[in-house]
Amino acid sequence: MRRVGRQQTRLTLRLVAGTCLALLCACAPSHSERETIRFWVMGREGEVIAQLLPEFERSNPGVQVELQQVPWSAAHEKLLTAFAGGTLPDLCQLGNTWLPEFAALDTLERLDSRAAQSRIVAAKDYFPGIWDTNIAGDGLYGIPWYVDTRVLFYRSDLLRKAGYDQPPRSWEEWERALAAIKREVGPGRYAILLPLNEFEPLLALALQQPAPLLRDDGRWAAFGDPDFRRTLAFYAGMFRNGWAPAQGDAQIGNVWTEFAHGYFSFYITGPWNIGEFKRRLPPERQADWMTAPLPGPDGPGASTAGGSSLVIFRSSRHAQAAWRLIEYLSEPAVQVRFYALTGNLPPRRTAWRDGGLAADRYAKAFLSQLERARPAPKVPEWERIAREMQLTAEQVVRTGMDIDQATSTLDRRVDAMLAKRRWMLARGRSQ
């Protein structure tokens, strides 16, 4: 009950601490001629990135990197606080779904000309869907650092038992396989896990349809489109047929144990789970799992285009040095080392080829999926919209709400969320 208050105090404390720190730094005489770039890195990347930096500092003697680790859970809040307080770093790792928001705040440096002249950052070498997430309006604001997309993880032994040697490629094949597995495992077990509190699986399926989820440059919702209604019906059908349990993550507990027990056979998830599955599944299960590209409405389909990008903030006075660090981190050889350290998949085809990653049996599905990755609508309000979409889906699954009614309610709610955006765009045009 007191958590909000504590968060506010923490925010205040952080602001005070930040101010003190800034004052201290301002008072300290500069010891050297070296240029210092402040670099914020999140989560696990923050722990290992230090191992890659000495080489950069050796080849760029004039530049020193001051690293700060930020936990993912506090990253968004910390960045906005830093923005309000004017203490943004020079260079930062940014989740690519946050990019439109920070571009709308007008905090990001445009990278178009730098990227066009660069001999290292070659746009053509990047997966197109991922590269596209870094473009807001008509400007390029980030360089992909690593990528994340969702594919199918499955129990190959259970699939074979149900009579299938190959993973499904289209929705129709998928439905047949799901039904066969459910018949095989019986009541109390399921064919697929789609946690009801995660929006990513539904989003991945929705992105497979040609129709966009928002229309008119993100001014209005378009969930009422027959394409999305079809996706929602397909998603809800997996629950109605008893193939998927109507549960959230909290009720599942440990997905790896459940997967090993055969509680479910299909699971839509991301690249980090390759490492987790290798580590957490018991040895006797290691031969029984595989990854496959996500089946689409007809043939292999699209999936989400997630991951992290490297951005430079406009407030930075060391943009050129920061760009050199981006170039260094974008070199295929460095990306291969980064993959070895973190398991994060590189965004460049060259890095996949050189690192032998393309031949990895589990990563292979990601490679083909990444060629078909599609960005979500690029509006700052997107995360909230995606949550609302998932909530609607949960309602359809749990209460049996009519699809048409559900999507029209969803459209109305999302339109309300976009009201301010419409006003701003209209005003921007009249000025």
Added chain:
Amino acid sequence: MRLNGVAWAFVTPALLVIGVFFLFPVVAAVALSLTDFDIYALADLRNLRFVGLDNYLQMLGAPLFWQALGNTLYFVVVGVPLSLLVSLAAALLLHSKLARWRAFFRTALFAPVVTTLVAVAVVWRYLFHTRYGMVNYALDYIGIGHLDWLGDPRLAMPTIILLALWKNFGFNMVIFLANLQAIPVELYEAARVDGASSLRQLVHITLPMLAPALLLTGVLTTAGYFQLFAEPYVMTQGGPLRSTVSVLYLMYEEGFKWWNFGAAAAVSLLLFGLILGVTWLLMRASREGV
């Protein structure tokens, strides 16, 4: 006059602190609730619009707000009487002459109050796990069968109430216990001489003597329960199907998750009005009752 000046000098620091940390935020929240302050306004103040009562009207027209209000009222109406009842029962048991190891039980029953909620939540999530939870294991044993405690929209709030009950009853229990010990023994002796049964002693001596304590704990518990937040935050994140979203949780989402501070301020002021109204009603009812 001189004395007055000295008095002011003593009071000023406290007043300043109250002004800066209490009065100013309240005024700021009221002002904020009349604007559409959000992430765009943070970027550029020209994107800030004065919207009058729009935030309030929009909230009052949103089904989610009414659902959150309904959930909160459910929590308060069921939770507060239950909580007081359990606290009172525990206090009476501890106060009873038959009770042994009183100090031990007093500490044990008070322990949940001082235990970190996040740690408690981890344990409770296991206890109430659908397939591996001890609660369902026990229910199975007596033949009731599995219940999806945290996954069923109808059961999630009762589970949250159970958690809050267990977590908080110790605090009121200690207050009741202190008050019980302050009741003069002569009253009971006189009643016994008159041949009053223990039930009549409870109704005619113990409860009337506890009335002020009951009012105090009732008001405090009600105000506290209206601010339901941490329990759903750590147990269910407002789910399933928004069945555990409270008004304060809605405020947190609007403000700290989506950065709509105008709407968040409006929600918090609505909650403030609600708590104020209910407390006033409670006080009045008790004054008329006495």
